[in-house]
Amino acid sequence: MAATDKTAKASNAFLYAEEMAKNFSLPADPTMWPHEVTYLEAPPDKVQDIARFLKEKGVHHLMTIIGTHRGDDIELGYPFHVPQDDSKINMLYLKSRVPVSNPVIPSLVPDMSGADVYEREVHDFLGVDFPGHPNLERLLLADDHPDDIFPLRKDFDGPELKRILDEKKVGMGTTCALPEGPDFSIAIGPQHPTHKEPIRFVFNIQGETITDVRVRLGFNHRGIEKATESRTWRKNMYLIERICGICSNAHQFAYSMACEMIAGDNIQVPERADWIRVIVNELERIHSHMLWYGVLAHDAGYDTIFHLVWRDREIVMDALEKISGNRVNYAMFCIGGVRRDISDKLAKELDADMNNLRACVQEHLDVMTSEKSFLIRLEGIGILTKEDAKRFCAVGPTARASGVSSDIRKVSPYSVYEQIPFDEIVLDNGDQLDCMRVRIEEVLESIKIIKYALGAMKPGPIVDMFFEKTLPAGQAIAHVEAARGEDLHYLYSDGGDAPYRHKVRAPTLGNIRSLAYRLNGMQIADIPLIIRGIDPCIGCMERVTFINESSQKVKIMTGSELKLRANLHYSEGKEVIPGW
């Protein structure tokens, strides 16, 4: 560790932290966490000055705000991306402490617009007040949630909180009335054909032009951060995987990395496990991106492309099934490695699959960037300039389409990504066309990565089994590049068998603020295309069990049998179950 500390101390993050500690006469000097995170503590009244100082130094990206209730205090953590001289980033973790009796801390929104949603989130869950915030309304909790109950405070544990909220019938029977406004209002969501997941936008429109937009989240808020606190480290893997049906693997990746960081030298992840993790992670990125650009075409009324893309996406889904046995939640990860190996025979098959897939994706790219009626719907629509992308702390492909280099695999390499040659796709127009091109070209890069990883994998163990029930005390932030951007998991362990605090910042939350901004001044017809950044999760079952009622015979059908059955049903009108 000593060697890493030495190089890390030369990092910009540490230099800035030292400078700030001197300038603002902070009580403590910065320290280093393992994995090159600079840690600095500051009193609440200095936080705004520090943010201004960082902004002058070119630090624009606030990752999230992590609130933890501990004893009589609420600790607020502000992790920042600090750009290095070699186009990499380093992490600066700024911590401040406010008393529970009077939780007030100045808002960062005037200096960093991206802090908007994060402060509202902390306000909802921990009751911290942010003077200076322009719009500190409820973001995630239900409208009828009691004002004196803050779910993430340690006043109640999970089951008790559930009992209290059930008693008060919170979130039941409320409706979403359209607010009265000066203009004509139109609501998109919580139920709308455009996005299958519940989120609500209210647009004020004049004619076809949008003059104002308000976002309301929380229709799908399941309290997972609270739930993980009452489950063991290992049980949480299953819950974490179910945060999202599409980037399930990215969440597991980040969570297990954070656990391994806390465990430190107790766990040595074998190299083969890292390669398998990367392969599954990249396959997931491909299937998520293909789903995304298929649905984008559907939103523009271009259904032919939608159907063809989803047909070709089956190659990836089948590949994932061959590796893990599942199409959606792969359950591949465990703390210390992966659960299934990739045999040499399978590796050859996957390599051939990737060649087929590359031809398909290349064709999609050609068609989708040359069909004129499709292009006029994307070009120059919902532009997010580079400055705005930085200002609103955009992440992932959204930021890269606007020219901000933000690929965590490149700027802060984790796992074995540093060994893999691949390009980060950065385009500069920031319109919907570039958002699409970034993703399709990333699919091609991911295919390259998978092919490289399949070749580079060496035989060896796939897991360093971790049999302890508890993890040592400590805290860690792990971030990975999920399909939609940076996915952050923060874990605080008090040495027990469950996390004391577990914070998840999914990439979509990082993009919500800029999404609302870029919708202004656009037309109603552009709404579905611009909102497309929020992917719907579609879980589809590959296997079903059929039971013949008269004979009580049970048959489990495979995917190919089901496909055959469906084709026969539609082409010939027959109800056929082969081999029945």
Place this chain on the structure above:
Amino acid sequence: MVDTTLIVDFAKFFLFPGAVFAVFMGLLVHWIDRKLYARMQNRVGPPLKQPIYDFLKLMAKTEVVPDGADKAETHLLPCFNLFVAILAALMVPLVALEGWMLISFTGDLMLFLFFLTLNGTIAVLLGWASSSPYTLVGGARVAVAEIAMDLPFVLALIGPAIVVGSLSISVVSGGIGEAVVDCPMLLVALVPMFCVALIGMVGVLERIPFDAGHAETEIVGGWETELSGRSLAIVSLSHWIFHFAASGLVASIFLGGTNFPGLDEIGTDWIAASLGFVVMIAKTLFVLFFVSLSRATFSRVRIDQLAKTMWMYVLPFVLLCNTVLFAILVYV
């Protein structure tokens, strides 16, 4: 003593080639469109009976009318729409025999185009009557699209009428072939006009790429959003009958409808007329094929892009075609 001619006339108007046949063709056209569209997308597509099932299912469903909506209008307008659609279908000459062209007079072309415009107007009114944000936006879009699409469509259809010198659909469809054989130069103007007529037809029928009026991914279903049960069934049925009528019109005007070279010399009038009927249906389906093709090939354009394309490019182009047509008629 029952007057048999009255019964026969009634059968012609009610059964064939009248109302029932129009409904049948509407459903068939619906199936063909969906099947072609599905095959172009590498899907299997619905079975033949699907449109009937869909229609019956919708008829059996509970009809929900929103609180703020005008109840009388939301119930009456769909019926009126169906009435107009069937009238338009009756004007398409399917059987070239004396007494079998149900509505045919000098100027019926104009009446037909008026009915097509009326179809759009009903959509605007339905959008207004339902009084929900989606229907209002959808209705407003239909109004913009209707004005932008109708002019090029009418100006394109008027070309063959000028060549033949008549405003009667059956006269134009009988004379256009001969006129072109006499003077092949006319094709220079007529072929582009046929293309404009196809574009205009896609627009008037609200199909992709010109279906901004009920873009389901943007405004749920546009002016149709609040329709349900019977109203929705009837509105969609009228929509599909209009598909049949409009493509029948384009097939009659530009492709000669029931006429085919050498058909007149075959056998009796009846056999010739039956063959002509088959020819006419084939030509109608040929025109419809382009509607399905455009649906599968393009993505939906925005309403401002639609209006701009029509006013800036298509309308001047079709005016130019008309000028060329006049020049050819006068000098060649």
